Amino acid sequence: MLVTNTERGLFCAPGNFHIDPWKPVDLAVITHAHSDHARRGSRQYVTAEPGGLALQERLGPTARIETLPFGERSLRNGVAVSFHPAGHILGSAQIRVEYRGEVCVISGDYKTEFDGISGRFEPVRCHTFITESTFALPIYRWKPQAEIFLEINDWWRENQQKERTSVLFAYSLGKAQRVLSGLDASSGPIFLHEAVRKFVDVYARAGVILPGIESANAEKIKATRGRALVIAPASADNSPWLRKFGEVSTAFASGWMQVRGPRRRRSLDRGFVLSDHADWDGLLASIEATGAECIRATHGYTAPLVRWLRERGKDADAIKTHFESKNEDVAGDGATAEAEAEPKAP
Amino acid sequence: MKRFAALYCELDQTTRTGEKVAALEAYFRDTSPFDAAWALHFLSGRSLPRAVATKNLWAWAAEEAALPPWLIQECHAAVGDTAETIALLLRNPGSHSSVSLAEVVEQRLLPLKTLPDGSRRELLLRTWRDLDQNERFVWNKMITGNFRLGVARTLVIRALAHVAGVDPSVMAHRVMGAWKPRGEDYLRIMSGAANEEEITKPYPFFLASPLEFKVAKGESLELLGQPDEWLIEWKWDGIRAQLIRRGGETLVWSRGDEMVSDAFPELIEAGHSLPEGTVLDGEILSWEVERPGPFAKLQRRLGRKKVTQRMRTDFPIAFVAYDLLETGGADIRSRPLDDRRCSLEALIVGSNERIRTSGTANASALFETPMFSGFEANTSTENPSPLRLSPIVPATSWAEVTRFQATARSLGVEGLMLKLRSSPYAVGRQRGDWWKWKIDPYVIDAVLILAQRGSGRRANLYTFGLWDNGKLVPVAKAYSGLTDAEILDVDAFVRRHSTEKFGPVRIVKPELVFELAFEGIHKSTRHKAGVAVRFPRMSRWRHDKKPEDADTLENLRAMANHENASA
Numbered sequence: 030m031l032v033t034n035t036e037r038g039l040f041c042a043p044g045n046f047h048i049d050p051w052k053p054v055d056l057a058v059i060t061h062a063h064s065d066h067a068r069r070g071s072r073q074y075v076t077a078e079p080g081g082l083a084l085q086e087r088l089g090p091t092a093r094i095e096t097l098p099f100g101e102r103s104l105r106n107g108v109a110v111s112f113h114p115a116g117h118i119l120g121s122a123q124i125r126v127e128y129r130g131e132v133c134v135i136s137g138d139y140k141t142e143f144d145g146i147s148g149r150f151e152p153v154r155c156h157t158f159i160t161e162s163t164f165a166l167p168i169y170r171w172k173p174q175a176e177i178f179l180e181i182n183d184w185w186r187e188n189q190q191k192e193r194t195s196v197l198f199a200y201s202l203g204k205a206q207r208v209l210s211g212l213d214a215s216s217g218p219i220f221l222h223e224a225v226r227k228f229v230d231v232y233a234r235a236g237v238i239l240p241g242i243e244s245a246n247a248e249k250i251k252a253t254r255g256r257a258l259v260i261a262p263a264s265a266d267n268s269p270w271l272r273k274f275g276e277v278s279t280a281f282a283s284g285w286m287q288v289r290g291p292r293r294r295r296s297l298d299r300g301f302v303l304s305d306h307a308d309w310d311g312l313l314a315s316i317e318a319t320g321a322e323c324i325r326a327t328h329g330y331t332a333p334l335v336r337w338l339r340e341r342g343k344d345a346d347a348i349k350t351h352f353e354s355k356n357e358d359v360a361g362d363g364a365t366a367e368a369e370a371e372p373k374a375p
Numbered sequence: 376m377k378r379f380a381a382l383y384c385e386l387d388q389t390t391r392t393g394e395k396v397a398a399l400e401a402y403f404r405d406t407s408p409f410d411a412a413w414a415l416h417f418l419s420g421r422s423l424p425r426a427v428a429t430k431n432l433w434a435w436a437a438e439e440a441a442l443p444p445w446l447i448q449e450c451h452a453a454v455g456d457t458a459e460t461i462a463l464l465l466r467n468p469g470s471h472s473s474v475s476l477a478e479v480v481e482q483r484l485l486p487l488k489t490l491p492d493g494s495r496r497e498l499l500l501r502t503w504r505d506l507d508q509n510e511r512f513v514w515n516k517m518i519t520g521n522f523r524l525g526v527a528r529t530l531v532i533r534a535l536a537h538v539a540g541v542d543p544s545v546m547a548h549r550v551m552g553a554w555k556p557r558g559e560d561y562l563r564i565m566s567g568a569a570n571e572e573e574i575t576k577p578y579p580f581f582l583a584s585p586l587e588f589k590v591a592k593g594e595s596l597e598l599l600g601q602p603d604e605w606l607i608e609w610k611w612d613g614i615r616a617q618l619i620r621r622g623g624e625t626l627v628w629s630r631g632d633e634m635v636s637d638a639f640p641e642l643i644e645a646g647h648s649l650p651e652g653t654v655l656d657g658e659i660l661s662w663e664v665e666r667p668g669p670f671a672k673l674q675r676r677l678g679r680k681k682v683t684q685r686m687r688t689d690f691p692i693a694f695v696a697y698d699l700l701e702t703g704g705a706d707i708r709s710r711p712l713d714d715r716r717c718s719l720e721a722l723i724v725g726s727n728e729r730i731r732t733s734g735t736a737n738a739s740a741l742f743e744t745p746m747f748s749g750f751e752a753n754t755s756t757e758n759p760s761p762l763r764l765s766p767i768v769p770a771t772s773w774a775e776v777t778r779f780q781a782t783a784r785s786l787g788v789e790g791l792m793l794k795l796r797s798s799p800y801a802v803g804r805q806r807g808d809w810w811k812w813k814i815d816p817y818v819i820d821a822v823l824i825l826a827q828r829g830s831g832r833r834a835n836l837y838t839f840g841l842w843d844n845g846k847l848v849p850v851a852k853a854y855s856g857l858t859d860a861e862i863l864d865v866d867a868f869v870r871r872h873s874t875e876k877f878g879p880v881r882i883v884k885p886e887l888v889f890e891l892a893f894e895g896i897h898k899s900t901r902h903k904a905g906v907a908v909r910f911p912r913m914s915r916w917r918h919d920k921k922p923e924d925a926d927t928l929e930n931l932r933a934m935a936n937h938e939n940a941s942a
Contacts, residue, residue: 167442168450168463267828267835268870269863287463288454289387294878296828299388333449340443 031126031133032159034348039135039159043128044108047071048135051350058110060137061121062087062202075103077112079148080120082231083202099148115139116150117305118203119232125153133157134319138328140304141311144174144207146237152318159348160316163306163329164284171284171308177301178211184280184299185216185258192255194274198263198281198297202228203305205260206239208282214240218253221245222261222270250274263295284308313337378406379414379476380509386526395526399534408558408565409477415564416556417517418524418531420680423480425520426487427499429457432519435496439503440464458515468507477558484517529633539565541572547634548575548626577617577628578654578700578708579802583792583809590812596773599793599810606712606796607768607776608697609788610811612670612895613660614677618642618694618762620649621704627659635659638679641687641761642694648726648760652704655719656800657696657765667693667787670909671897696723697765697792700800708800715800723764783814789894790814816892817908817934819926820917822847823887826869828879835866837913839891841904843928847885850904850931851893856913865916885922890915896935904928906935 032041038050046056053070060066061076062083074094076084081096088094097103099122102111107129112122117138124135134155143149181197188195199205201224209229212219219242221229229239243249243257250257254275263281265271284304285291292300307315312334316324324345326334331347338345385398399418403411437444442464454460483502487495499518506514516522528550529543536546549567554560590596599605615630625646627636636643639659649655661668661676668691675690676682699719700708707715768791770776776791783790790813798808821839824847828835836854840847857865865887873881892914899907908931917924 166450166453167440167446168454168460170463267866289459290455293387296390296879298390330449330453333446337446 031128031131031157032135038350039348041108041126041128041133044105044110044126046075046105046108046110048124048126049137056105058124059084060115060124060135061118063118063138066137075110077114077120077122079235080118080122082235083118083120083228086227086231087202113153114148114151116141116143116147118147119206119235119237121147121203123153125155131156133159134321135159136161136315138163138305139307139315141307141315142171142174144210144305146207146210146232147203147305150315152315154320156321157323157325158316158319158321159325159327160312160334161306161328162312162326162331162334164304164308165312165326165330165334167309169284169287169304169308170310171302171304174207174211174303177282177303181208181211181280181282181301182213182216184278184301185212188278189217189256191278193276193278194254194256195258196271196274196277196279197258197260197301198266198279199225199260199283200305201225201262204282204303205229205262206232206237207305208260208303209239209242212240212258217256217258218243218249220250220253220257220259220274222259222265224262224265225260247273266295376474376476376479376506376510376513378402379410380507380513382414383513383524384509386524392527392530396530396534396537399526399531400537403535403538407475407477408561410475412554412556412558412561413476413480415531415535415550415561417522418526419528419550420523421556422520422522423484423517424488426484426518427495429519431492431496432457432461432499432515435499436461436464439500440466458512458519461515462508462512465503465508465511467504468511469503469505470507472505474505479514480517480556484514487518535564539567541567542576544576544628544634545572551634551636574622574624575619575626577619577626578656578706578800580615580617580630580656581800581802581809582804583794583811584804584806586793586810586812587790587815596776599773602771602773602776604796606716606794607770607779608765608792608794609768609783609786610790610792610813611658611660611667611695611765612787612789613658613667613673613695616657616659616694617700618646618649618653618655618657618696620646620651620653623651625649629659635677638676638682639692639694639761640682641692645694645726645760645762648762649722650703650726652701653722654699654701655694655696655762656698656700657694660693660695662691662693662761667695669787669897670895671899671907691761693761693763695763695765698800711797711799712794713796720764723762726762727760780812780814813894816894816910816914817896818890818892818914819850819931819934820888820920820924821850821891822885822922822925823865823869823883823889824849824885826866826873826881826883828881835862835869837865839889839911840885841926841928841931842923843904847922848904848928850902850906850928851891851908851911853891853911853913856892857916861916888917888920888922888925889913890917896931898935904931906931 032039037047037052037054039048046058047054048058049060049066050057051068055072057071057074059074059076061080067084067087069088074092076096078096078098081094084094097112099112099114102109109127111125113125115121115123115137117140121137123137126133132155134153136159138161139150141150185195197208199208205225206229221242250273259274278298280299280301281295281297282301282303284302284306286300287302322344324338324343325348327348327350335345335347382398382402386395389395433447437447450464451460483498487498490498502514503511532546532550533543536543549564554564617628619626625643626634627639627642629635661673672690676692696719699715699722702718768779770779780791793810793812795808821841823837824840825838826835836852838849838852840849868887869881869883872884874884875882891911893908893911895909896906898905
C-alpha cells in the first residue's frame, strides 16, 4: 500500500511524509485546518493554497506552512502530491498521491453539496480511496442548504417577534461562516463570538466577504437585545458572555441535529440539520465516482460503510484513527469536546 | 394529520410552558372537533394498543426503504427510537395528501389491528407513502403503541380552558369525566353544562407564613400574644388539599391546582357520607394504622390514573381535615376559625358515625395516644374511614408550645401550625394570622460532583456526593439556597474545573463543600446511595472545609435509620 496507517497517522513511505498526523512529524500534508486534522508541532506543513491562512491561524504564527494551488503537482521523493477541493470548509482538500502509476486519494472531510464558499467537491479517480464516514448511515440525508437557510431566517424573525435574541451555535471554522453566508442580514444585527470572528477575518483575507457584522460592545448588545442574531461555538453555551444578550432562543447547526435525541439532550430550542460532511447518499456516490477498487473508511460510522461496500464486492476495510470519538467539530472549539452529540463508534 | 404532526414538533421544540400552551391553543382553535377529540385522547396520555408487531414493522420498513435489515438495526442503535428511525429511513415523502388525524386513526390505525397480515402490510405501506416525514414519525409512534406528547396535563387543560373561555378548574373537571374520542364528546367538553363552575371550583388556599426565621433571630413567641388566643396543630408532611362535596359529586383538589380525585378513590367514597355543599381543607397523608407514614409512600399514589385495590392496601392514606370552608352550600370563610373548627368537629364525627353504622358495627371509642390525641376516626379495621380530624396540640403556655415543637421530628410531622382563633380563612399568604413553625432541617456536608445546565431560565442543578469507601457517592441534587453572587462563583468554578461532559451534565472536580439542608430522609432502592432525601438545598457554602472533611454516606444512613425507626 502506498499509504499506511501508523501510530502517528497516515504515512506515505516512499514519499516520507504523513497526512493529517496527530503527533509531530517532519513533513505533514494537511487536508484542512480543523484541529483533529491539523495538529501543532510538526517541522513543516503543506496544504492547499486557499486553506493556508486558516491553517496558520490554527497552528500559530511560527508554524512553517507551504501552500500549493488546487490541482498542481509537487514531487516528494518521486511521489506526486496534489490537492483537490473537498467542499468541507474554505480551502479544504482531498490529497492525491501517485507513485509508479498507483494512485491513492485521502478525502479528509468532504461534502458533496456546493455551499458557495468552500470550493466545489470533485471526485478524483484513484485505485485506493480513503474516505471519511462521519455520517455513514442512511438516516443521514441532507436537504439542500437553501431550505435550511430559510428555516434559520424564519426562526430569527420569529424570535424577534417574541423579543428574544437568537443564539445559533455552530463550529467556529467553516460552519459559522457558511451560516453567515446564508443569513438575511437585512433582518437585524449579527454578532459573532470571538472564536468565530477570528475565522471570519481569515475568510475575508482569503477574499470571502460575508454580510456586515456588528462589533459586540456592551452598549450595542444592550440596544439590540431581542433583535440580534449571535453566532457562537457550542462551548459558549451558558457563558457569562452569552448572558449579556438577555432572553435568548438557542439553536445548533449540525448534521447531528438530524436525530431528536442529541438535540433534546442539549436542551436546545431548535436544531438545524446543516452539515459540512457528505450524507449517506453523498458518500456512496463519491466512492463510486472515484472508481476505486480499494476503499478504506475512517472517522465515524466505519463499520456499516465497510459492510455495505463489501456486500457489493468491494475491497473495503476500516482504518482506526486517533480520534475515535471524533465529532464534526472537535475542530473549531478546541478541547471543549462536543462529544455529547457523538454516537458511539459502531 | 399535518397539523397534528406540526403540533407535535412545536411541543417538542420548546421547554417553555407558555409556548406549549399557546401551541395547544392554536391547534384546538383551528382544528375540527373530530381531530381535536383524538388529539385530546393522545394528549391525555390515553395511548392505543400496539397495532403492528415490531418484527413485522422492521421487516416492512426494510422493504420499503430498500435496505438490508442489519443496516436498519445499525440505524436504530444510533437513533434509539423505532418510530424515529423508520421515519428517517423512508424516502419520497408524500406531500400532497391532506388526510386528517381522525381519518388516519379511524380508517387506518384502528382497522390495522384486525386485518390479516397481507392487507395489514398493504395498508401500512400505503399510509407511509401518503405521509410526509413528520407525519410518518407521529404515525409510527401511534402504531407502536407508545405515543406520548411531552406536555403536562395541566397545560392541556389550561389551553382548552382558554379556547372554551372557562376557568381551568372547570375544564379539569370536564376532561376528567367520561368521554370517548368523538367529535360530539369534544363539543360537549367545550360547551359544558350550566352552573358547573359552582360545583367544581375550589377556594384559594390560605397559606401560613414561616415562623422559624423569627425564632432563629431570637424573637420571643410572647410577641404573638396570649397562647390561648392561638389554635396549635401539627404541621403534616403530606399534600395540602380541598375535599369538595357538591352536586352529588366528590372532588379532591391539591394545592398545585390539580384535580387528584383519581389517585385517592377512598376519599371519593368517604365523600359520599358528607352532607351536600361541604368543602374541607386538610392534608392527604400516608397512613400507617394509627399514625402518619412517610411521605415517600404517599408519592407512590400520586400521578396515578387508576389505583388498584392492592395499592390502596399497600399504601393507605388519610385525609386529615383542619378547616371547614363551606357548609350547607354556604361560604363560611369569614367566620372565625374557632367557629369553623366547631362545625368541622361536628361534621367529621357525624360523617364517620354514618360510615360506621352503615359499615361494620364494630364501633370503638375515639382513638387516643399520648401525643396524638384527638384524631377522630373509625378504628374498625374492616372499613376505616380515611377522614380524620387534625388534633389540637394541648399546649397552654409558650414554653409548652416550644417543647411540642421539639418533639415533632420523632412524631413524623414537620412542626407546628399556629393559627389565630379569631382569624378568617383569607386568600393567599397574609402575615400575622397563621404561622408555620418547622423543625430544624437535617444538615450534612457534601461535595459538589456534577453540574447540570439548567434549561431556559431554570437554574443549574448540582449533584452532591458523600464519602463511601474512598469514593464519592451521589446523594442529592439541589439548585437553590445560595445567593446569586455565590451561584456565579460556583458556575465559574464548574466551567474551569469540569473534566468531562455528558449531554448537559458536567463532571466537576470534587473540591467544593456545601452544607445541604433537607427535610426528610428515607431508604430507597432506586437511589445508588440507598437513601433519598427530601427538599435538599444548599444552606451554606463551607469554604472552611476540604472535600475530605465532608460527611460519609454512613452518617446519612444512620440518620435514615433513626428517622425510619421513629416514623
